[in-house]
Amino acid sequence: MMKIKTRTWSCLIALAAGLVLRPVGLMAGDSPAVTNEVKIDNFCFAPQTLTVPVGTTVTWVNKDDVPHTVTSDDQHFRSRALDTDDRFSFTFSTPGTNNYYCSVHPKMTGTVIVR
Amino acid sequence: MDPERFIPEIIFLVPGINPGCVRSGLQTNSKLMKNTPNQITETRPLAGDADQIDPNLENDGVDRRGFLKCMAWAGTGMLWTISGGVLASKILSPPNAAAADNPMGGFSFVQISDSHIGFNKPANTDVIGTLKQAIAKINALPAAPDFILHTGDLSHLSTPEEFDALDQLLKGVKAGRIFYVPGEHDVLNDNGKQYRDRFGKDSKGDGWYSFDHKGVHFIGLVNVMNLKPGGLGFLGHDQLEWLEDDVAPLSASTPIVVFAHVPLWTIYPDWGWGTDDSAQALSYFKRFGSVTVLNGHIHQVQQKIEGGVSFHTAMSTAFPQPQPGAAPSPGPMKVPAEKLRSVLGLTSVNYIQGAKALAVVDSTLAGA
Numbered sequence: 193m194m195k196i197k198t199r200t201w202s203c204l205i206a207l208a209a210g211l212v213l214r215p216v217g218l219m220a221g222d223s224p225a226v227t228n229e230v231k232i233d234n235f236c237f238a239p240q241t242l243t244v245p246v247g248t249t250v251t252w253v254n255k256d257d258v259p260h261t262v263t264s265d266d267q268h269f270r271s272r273a274l275d276t277d278d279r280f281s282f283t284f285s286t287p288g289t290n291n292y293y294c295s296v297h298p299k300m301t302g303t304v305i306v307r
Numbered sequence: 308m309d310p311e312r313f314i315p316e317i318i319f320l321v322p323g324i325n326p327g328c329v330r331s332g333l334q335t336n337s338k339l340m341k342n343t344p345n346q347i348t349e350t351r352p353l354a355g356d357a358d359q360i361d362p363n364l365e366n367d368g369v370d371r372r373g374f375l376k377c378m379a380w381a382g383t384g385m386l387w388t389i390s391g392g393v394l395a396s397k398i399l400s401p402p403n404a405a406a407a408d409n410p411m412g413g414f415s416f417v418q419i420s421d422s423h424i425g426f427n428k429p430a431n432t433d434v435i436g437t438l439k440q441a442i443a444k445i446n447a448l449p450a451a452p453d454f455i456l457h458t459g460d461l462s463h464l465s466t467p468e469e470f471d472a473l474d475q476l477l478k479g480v481k482a483g484r485i486f487y488v489p490g491e492h493d494v495l496n497d498n499g500k501q502y503r504d505r506f507g508k509d510s511k512g513d514g515w516y517s518f519d520h521k522g523v524h525f526i527g528l529v530n531v532m533n534l535k536p537g538g539l540g541f542l543g544h545d546q547l548e549w550l551e552d553d554v555a556p557l558s559a560s561t562p563i564v565v566f567a568h569v570p571l572w573t574i575y576p577d578w579g580w581g582t583d584d585s586a587q588a589l590s591y592f593k594r595f596g597s598v599t600v601l602n603g604h605i606h607q608v609q610q611k612i613e614g615g616v617s618f619h620t621a622m623s624t625a626f627p628q629p630q631p632g633a634a635p636s637p638g639p640m641k642v643p644a645e646k647l648r649s650v651l652g653l654t655s656v657n658y659i660q661g662a663k664a665l666a667v668v669d670s671t672l673a674g675a
Binding site: 202205234235236256257258259261265272273275276291292293295296297298299301 | 428429430463464465491492495496534535536537538539576577578579635636637638639
């Protein structure tokens with residue numbers, strides 16, 4: 193059984209740090225953060241678990257300084273290698289839980305729950 | 308019957324400095340070799356002080372003092388220096404002198420790793436320049452190495468241009484052949500087809516192979532393909548079957564050198580620094596008297612000796628990575644510009660005929 197706790201914890205810390213460091217100019221009343229985007233940074237998918245309605249197109253953006261991929265565990269969606277600032281999008285048309293990982297750094301995992 | 312095992316201990320005969328001491332035969336978490344500035348150079352002639360030598364007759368009946376005596380008898384003087392926190396040694400009698408007389412004599416080779424041609428971020432905006440420095444260092448060695456091993460991540464993004472550039476650069480190395488194994492950055496998008504076409508012509512499966520050189524058996528393994536979600540490096544069933552058959556006919560006294568990109572022992576699983584099914588591979592080497600494992604991937608030196616197998620990872624020629632857990636992620640680590648060359652480097656390996664262990668020595672791109 194792989195040890196995932198520390199990995200998850202460090203991804204949560206990275207996500208929290210990102211939220212704390214949001215630009216000061218974003219006040220209450222501005223539009224909320226984009227809910228169908230996953231940011232890849234520091235070897236993490238953030239948010240690690242994303243829940244979206246059926247029919248949503250999710251976009252992954254690589255903000256890390258090394259390439260990553262987005263590869264579903266069952267291989268039904270997979271991106272090319274994404275360099276810094278590259279994007280990958282996939283439209284989820286059926287409900288379910290989609291576990292995915294980075295095929296280059298397989299300890300990086302994420303989930304898209306489609307309701 | 309077990310072959311005689313002779314596993315020398317690596318000792319640091321410099322008073323007050325203890326970068327680490329790896330003891331043979333014991334499971335150990337290797338002490339990290341920190342690349343901190345250190346200007347001390349110490350010359351220890353073999354007939355010199357023995358104050359700090361502890362008698363240790365475990366395992367093989369030869370203690371440290373006896374080992375040094377054997378080395379002296381064999382006509383090998385070692386000059387040890389510490390520079391930038393990395394131990395370096397020069398053999399005072401040329402290792403290839405014996406090779407000239409005896410085709411089965413000693414030889415040396417060099418390991419480089421993680422050149423990441425195509426990387427251009429702040430950690431190093433000139434990976435071509437630093438690779439050229441590594442090549443210059445190899446070309447300045449007193450005796451040309453018989454060949455070079457590149458333990459993967461030749462390129463950063465698996466593009467034809469990056470592979471071309473690497474190929475061209477390595478034409479400038481004064482060595483025999485260059486042998487490669489792929490890193491995960493070399494097999495992006497095409498399951499390694501470009502890599503195998505260019506660098507793995509005589510290989511099997513995903514790019515594994517073996518060859519013999521002056522009585523030593525070399526095995527190149529691929530552990531960066533078909534990686535499982537949440538997993539580490541992975542060898543796979545086909546490769547393991549091939550490996551078992553490959554070593555089966557060898558006598559137990561054949562020295563073995565295994566090279567692969569991702570470490571074949573578990574260094575830091577959270578960062579993927581290990582190989583899920585390496586235990587099975589290592590089981591095939593149990594009966595051999597001398598096994599050396601050379602890896603890359605982590606862009607720093609880590610070492611371990613366990614059960615007669617010496618494990619060693621090399622520095623990158625492109626950029627350093629943090630020590631395990633010392634940063635949020637294992638990505639490229641920025642250091643001050645003047646420090647970069649001291650955290651990049653290469654590894655020289657000497658095999659002396661009849662010796663059971665190979666001398667593995669790292670040197671950085673800084674200094675002499």
